[in-house]
Amino acid sequence: MSSKKQAGRQRPAFLVRLLRALTRRTRADRLWQRIVSRVPYGAGSRTLAWFWKLRPIQKLFFQQQLKALEQILPLSEKPVDPRSTGARYLACSYGIYWRLFALSRCSDPEFHRWVRFSGMEQLQPLCEAGKGLIIISSHIGLSRSIPLLLLRQGYDLHSVEAANVLEKIGAKGADRLKVIEVGGGASFLLRQTYQARRVLMGGGILHMVPDGLKGSSGIEVPFHGRIRNLATGFAELAVSTGAAVVPVIANMDVNGRIHVAFSAPLDTGSEALERQERIEGLISQYASYLEARWSDDPGSVRMHHVEHYLGLPVATSQPLTDSADISNADESSIEPAKN
DSSP: OOHHHHHHHHHHHHHHHHHHHHHSHHHHHHHHHHHHTTSOHHHHHHHHHHHHHOHHHHHHHSHHHHHHHHHHGGGOSSOOOHHHHHHHHHHTTSSHHHHHHHHHTOOHHHHHHHEEEESGGGHHHHHHTTSOEEEEOOSBBSGGGHHHHHHHTTOOEEEEESSOHHHHHTOTTGGGSEEEEOOSOGGGHHHHHHHHHHHHHTTOEEEEOTTOSOOSOSEEEEETTEEEEEOOHHHHHHHHHOOEEEEEEEEEOTTOOEEEEEOOOOOOOOTTSOHHHHHHHHHHHHHHHHHHHHHHOGGGBOHHHHHHHHTSOBOOOOSOEESSOOTTOOGGGOOOOOO
């Protein structure tokens, strides 16, 4: 057999290996950053949307992931098209770092063509109260973009994260985000808690992600028929500093258009209540909020959170239970969020 014929037969196998490498989560983000970092957000988003919608791509490379998605589609209270939802599911789980990089370099007119906000008008009055503001996001849609999007809207904030991702990828304006890193282990938690308290006591804004999958402390809650753990750091900080707590979500459609929606502040409870009761009340409210967002749009839930949910134990009772003894806890249960 000639060498040309051998090369022709080897080529499909090579292409398969290349595409599989591109679709591995960490490698994909690094490759997108290096290869298409200069592609404008609009052009790149339209190209990715076309790619994720291709049925052969979905069936050949993402069959297992899309089968996991199909298992949570019944959580939705409205009819869901598995094919279009699958394309958006892939868009929300891959190429995230490229999107952050490209969004940071959009001109103001282009930025506002792709990103819209609702409920933001409530933030300024809460900040002016001087008690601090905790903004809590979740692993839904383009949650990673929330600190960047707030920076672009002129807000000065700190963000509790496992690492300074914006700085790592070279995003424009990354130096303006003050990151409290919690990826170094338990020995750093007291210092990080002190930093977070100082921000809030000074009337500042703190961004946190309570549904992260790392960490062992927290409260177990019933969640769509299963039992999951939610970190209590935001609730403990809110109770001890008097800060307001506002949930936010960054939904993204398959074409890359982002809707950042701020909800009404959570009820932090009366000071006459016991500290633990107020903490559990905040966790219960956040759990209900998160359940509702999953039901509204299961296709926007990040892929590794779907996989985690499917492995959770089935709920047998409804009350909140501590997964660690926090009866005398302080805010040291701040947990790094896996993204």
